[in-house]
Amino acid sequence: MLHVNENYSKIKPTYLFAEIAHRVAAHQAAHPEAKVIRLGIGDVTEPLAPSVVAALHRAVDDEADRSRFHGYGPEQGYAFLREKIAEVDFRARGVEVSADEILVSDGAKCDCGNFQELFAGDVRIAVGDPVYPVYVDTNVMAGRSDIRLLPCTAANGFVPGPEGCDADIVYLCYPNNPTGAVATKAQLQAWVDWANERKALIIFDAAYEAFIRTPGIPHSIYECAGARTCAVEIRSFSKTAGFTGIRCGYTVVPDGLSAYAADGRPVELRGMWTRRQTTKFNGASYLTQRAAEAVCSPEGQAETRATVDFYLGNAAIMKEALRGLGYAVTGGDDSPYLWVDVKGDSWAFFDRLLAEANVVTTPGAGFGAAGEGYIRISAFNSRENVLEAVSRLKKVL
């Protein structure tokens, strides 16, 4: 008799987006004439940049020509892309990360979910609360039960520090999903010092890095002294360049970064991650990697930055309106997300906005207990919808 992995039954079912969909469908059925505006989702709405589209067409033509055809690529990604990423995302910002420290994948969610495989079953995990559920669920599925929550509250500016955190791995995400908060260099440095001191690991999720506009806010954990000996960094082209449907991300695993065997001997994580990827993954699509290369070109950088600026413009319009209505709002300056203190039950507020304004948001309680009392609003939408949503909110709030 074949036995299942019992840990799967220990995951808390996440009904959040299913429940939202259910409530929206019921509302729409009751009010078929209502024009519902969806500010709940975290998916992009704008098309790919022109230089990316041109690169994709060229890559498709490569695959149509025997002499330029690309079959299996390196599981770690093509050198043409890894070198461009090292240059544009790191060297240009004064951060030294080499091409062979960058391992390309089909997305940051996969890397966030898979990286925990490299570690023992009994390691202790720390995550923020509220949290992107992938960090927690993938550890629970692997049998880990010691998961400590770091409350992200107005009192700590939604950026918890390492004081008293007794864990082996901490997941940090800045700009944060769902709160939109960013961490200062001093705040990140405290985590780096904590990790080096106790030989712990930071898994730094920088999926929303492209939204940072405030000078001085770190774009990479490697801007902190000592981060190369205690941190991996996960990046995504999804929000940077609208690749949610194209699928590309990468993880930086610095030379020499190690964890420890049971006998205390250091084991390099890049070798382990490479082994994981070469065994269970066959590389990101060639088309995707050519598209990502185009994002790294001067034209691609300008075009994708303009789209991110557009989303940030949406966020600024909504933030100003909500503040004008008397709500405390975090995020939106360096993030596509607004985290709004609704001064009450988050599902009740969600229901009210849906019923009275035909606007869909995400109740903060869905991201963890410390998210209760907040809603997340996403800036991924058309300007027209954002202006209309703001006009409706002003009428009902």
Place this chain on the structure above:
Amino acid sequence: MLHVNENYSKIKPTYLFAEIAHRVAAHQAAHPEAKVIRLGIGDVTEPLAPSVVAALHRAVDDEADRSRFHGYGPEQGYAFLREKIAEVDFRARGVEVSADEILVSDGAKCDCGNFQELFAGDVRIAVGDPVYPVYVDTNVMAGRSDIRLLPCTAANGFVPGPEGCDADIVYLCYPNNPTGAVATKAQLQAWVDWANERKALIIFDAAYEAFIRTPGIPHSIYECAGARTCAVEIRSFSKTAGFTGIRCGYTVVPDGLSAYAADGRPVELRGMWTRRQTTKFNGASYLTQRAAEAVCSPEGQAETRATVDFYLGNAAIMKEALRGLGYAVTGGDDSPYLWVDVKGDSWAFFDRLLAEANVVTTPGAGFGAAGEGYIRISAFNSRENVLEAVSRLKKVL
């Protein structure tokens, strides 16, 4: 102190393709004028089919247009693709598999590697010897040590039966990599009956299904009575349609197929696999899925079948030549691989062909102990190279 997953250190390092590359490079350095022909690799050489190229260009244009843009898709794959697969790969062959039993991914290697996550740490695994290393390595990485080898030998026609096999999961791959052997319906039925009787699972890897030409050879495990209660089937577009660089595969998990909790309660595997994929994967690229949809069109089916026929033509030319030279050869009729009994040490034969004929093959010993005495020859090449290789082999063998 953060501890690593010690199971990673238990994987036997696979130096096979690295060692081949090393020997070829040394040979090429010593003989820079030599025109080396590579019949070792399992990667395709022919470009994408015209209808697939056209579909890719259309999909790129979708991503360039706000009204047709596709962001995050369903982790299980788009319905437009799952429905086409159900029709073309199963219903058209008289096999009932529904669209919602088909879960699309970025490749068969990922699915082969990840599916074991659904099971307890102490389940017993059976695999063929020689074997595609992914089946073994992914189980070792997960801490499983009870891995039984089923010798594939000339005596059993390279198709071992279930007699005496005491395991909870068996990986079966037909047409086989590396031997090129195919299993008859009676041989597969014996495995299905074995699995149902003992509540075991068959993970059926049908990556090379498109190469089957012999009437009566099953294309799917579901042609066997009772397979829906004991088998998942993994398919790939890699060899079928030259998608090794595009990345698409899928796994069929039938309704009701279950394994068991510790208390004996059945747990449906599709729910578990869906949970795994929704937590750790974000769907295959939209472009890839439109390309795979085009493979399922009448034009795509005809074009990709013609390319597979071309590779099978290569295989037939090499098989006839090697038999004419007195070698026993398996495979090649329903597979891109020839498995050649070299009547001696496989690395010595590899070295001889490289030195005397400038032809690269794969030594069978690299796929497992029972592969010693054989070499694998791949039919993925141009006709010109195949004819030239045959001419050289005739001179030196």
